[in-house]
Amino acid sequence: xxxxxxxxxxxDLDDTLYDERDYARACIANVARHCAEAFGSDAIRLExxxxxxxxxxxxxxxTIGDKxxxxxxxxxxxxxxxxSLPLRExxxxxxxxxxxxxxxxxxxxTDGRCHGQYAKINALGITDLFTPERIIISEAxxxxxxxxxxxxxxxxxxxxxxxxxxxGDNLAKDFYWPRRLGWSTFMVxxxxxxxxxxxxxxxxxxxxxxxxxxxxxxxxxxxxxxSLSLQV
Ligand SMILES: [Mg+2]
Numbered sequence: 001x002x003x004x005x006x007x008x009x010x011x012d013l014d015d016t017l018y019d020e021r022d023y024a025r026a027c028i029a030n031v032a033r034h035c036a037e038a039f040g041s042d043a044i045r046l047e048x049x050x051x052x053x054x055x056x057x058x059x060x061x062x063t064i065g066d067k068x069x070x071x072x073x074x075x076x077x078x079x080x081x082x083x084s085l086p087l088r089e090x091x092x093x094x095x096x097x098x099x100x101x102x103x104x105x106x107x108x109x110t111d112g113r114c115h116g117q118y119a120k121i122n123a124l125g126i127t128d129l130f131t132p133e134r135i136i137i138s139e140a141x142x143x144x145x146x147x148x149x150x151x152x153x154x155x156x157x158x159x160x161x162x163x164x165x166x167x168g169d170n171l172a173k174d175f176y177w178p179r180r181l182g183w184s185t186f187m188v189x190x191x192x193x194x195x196x197x198x199x200x201x202x203x204x205x206x207x208x209x210x211x212x213x214x215x216x217x218x219x220x221x222x223x224x225x226x227s228l229s230l231q232v
Pocket of ligand 1: 012013014015016168169170
């Protein structure tokens with residue numbers, strides 16, 4: 001695969017660059033800490049109860065009942081700012097190579113609330129790798145990846161119509177619109193840790209499938225290094 005031309009890359013965030021469940025765990029720990037302070041609850045037990053339940057609020061409710069109503073729970077959960085989150089190792093290697101290629105525009109295109117998505121970006125320590133106008137969050141633009149708008153926004157900001165690549169994990173929304181817009185798409189396979197399950201491709205309508213499936217972002221790192229004659 002040749003990446004030596006005029007290209008632009010855009011990444012999904014959750015379960016592409018890091019494991020979203022690590023963020024969910026940080027939010028759960030934050031809620032448990034709050035309950036320990038406010039109600040004298042046992043934070044370790046609450047954390048375990050929330051992790052064991054199919055949905056964390058049910059686990060919490062089972063132990064402390066109505067002490068923390070769902071809206072208060074959501075407020076604390078969504079306000080969580082983890083001190084740090086681990087970037088996937090293959091993502092770190094790829095982003096380090098891209099940081100050495102300033103001619104390649106690199107975008108983040110992610111669905112979610114601005115506060116939460118920026119909290120993740122800060123905790124991952126990748127703030128410096130993406131210029132602010134190259135971070136596109138659905139809440140900020142008012143459209144998510146079920147519409148063409150996040151991708152069209154990137155194309156307009158870069159004033160570039162071709163040579164785009166999107167790298168994501170979610171078959172419901174990461175590949176349909178970019179492909180319709182002429183982008184090439186890569187799906188990173190679930191290593192068993194994703195929050196959203198990745199159904200077998202044969203069960204997915206062809207227009208929702210990615211162009212390429214990769215087990216690791218290291219594939220892109222090696223292809224980019226080869227195309228640009230860079231040392232890894
Ligand atoms: Mg994702």
